[in-house]
Amino acid sequence: MHSEIDRFLLYLATEAGLSINYQLSNQRSLEGFAKWALEQRKLQQPSEITERHITEFLSFEKARGLGASSLRLEVIALKRFFRFLVQRRLLKADPSEGILAPRLRCELPHTLAAEQVGNLLDGVDGNKKLDRRDRAILELLYGSGLRVSELTNAKIEALDLEARFLRVTGKGNKTRIVPVGERAKEAIEYYLLIERPELAREHSPSNLFLNEHGRKLTIQRIWQIVHHRAKLAGLDAYPHLLRHSFATHLLGNGADLRVIQEMLGHADIATTQIYTHVDQGRLKSVHRAFHPRA
Numbered sequence: 001m002h003s004e005i006d007r008f009l010l011y012l013a014t015e016a017g018l019s020i021n022y023q024l025s026n027q028r029s030l031e032g033f034a035k036w037a038l039e040q041r042k043l044q045q046p047s048e049i050t051e052r053h054i055t056e057f058l059s060f061e062k063a064r065g066l067g068a069s070s071l072r073l074e075v076i077a078l079k080r081f082f083r084f085l086v087q088r089r090l091l092k093a094d095p096s097e098g099i100l101a102p103r104l105r106c107e108l109p110h111t112l113a114a115e116q117v118g119n120l121l122d123g124v125d126g127n128k129k130l131d132r133r134d135r136a137i138l139e140l141l142y143g144s145g146l147r148v149s150e151l152t153n154a155k156i157e158a159l160d161l162e163a164r165f166l167r168v169t170g171k172g173n174k175t176r177i178v179p180v181g182e183r184a185k186e187a188i189e190y191y192l193l194i195e196r197p198e199l200a201r202e203h204s205p206s207n208l209f210l211n212e213h214g215r216k217l218t219i220q221r222i223w224q225i226v227h228h229r230a231k232l233a234g235l236d237a238y239p240h241l242l243r244h245s246f247a248t249h250l251l252g253n254g255a256d257l258r259v260i261q262e263m264l265g266h267a268d269i270a271t272t273q274i275y276t277h278v279d280q281g282r283l284k285s286v287h288r289a290f291h292p293r294a
Helices: 002-014 020-041 051-063 068-087 114-122 131-144 148-152 182-199 219-232 239-252 257-264 274-290
Strands: 165-169 175-179
Touching: 002 020, 002 068, 020 051, 020 068, 051 068, 114 131, 114 239, 131 148, 131 175, 131 182, 131 219, 131 239, 148 165, 148 219, 148 239, 175 257, 219 239, 239 257, 239 274, 257 274
Parallel strands: none
Antiparallel strands: 165 175
């Protein structure tokens, strides 16, 4: 089965253009299944696999403590793999066709209130070392709804402050244009004028944000920066919370869901629709708090 798995992974990397992380996730799931099939059922070829075998494997995974979200990823990987083999005529029938992925409980993302975000941002006043950089990071995360990976990989040459937009590369290696708000523009201008030249070294990359040694900021470091700055403002926050708040505040002020989808870089509108539930929750809480018959 391993040669077919390699063929499938090559397809994900070249034709489908999916991320390294997605490829690795599929590789782990499929190699785990191939190992189980060989050791537990003495099966080596995809043509030997039946729906019952897949069901037994999933039961085995569940019994060893795999959660619903991880099981769902296993099912998705297996279904995509066998569908690929059928489409390439390497397999006559898809044994995973009747398998359903476990349903996940829909958990609404936490968000910050606009006043809390204001306190967080205004708390970085620009008078201390790295304040200008950190203020620009926070303003851009909240003002443009970036993923932390998009922010750490953002390049100076992809930034147009006059037109107020930034070109970023998101999931699946897809490029999109995000708007840069007026506050974020001002914060970035101060950072580029005053602080970045002090951080940059002769061989520094063209990444927008640099660390104290002139190197690209890592995802982990940006997470630490946001968490630290939030703690000083009396909040518990992380980069993705600012992205959630960006989307929720846009929706709460009347923005179209399709526009929010485009700005967030969601491939599927269903992913963005979770924010409609967040907004409904806010409306219910306001109703309960202020309506005499709530």
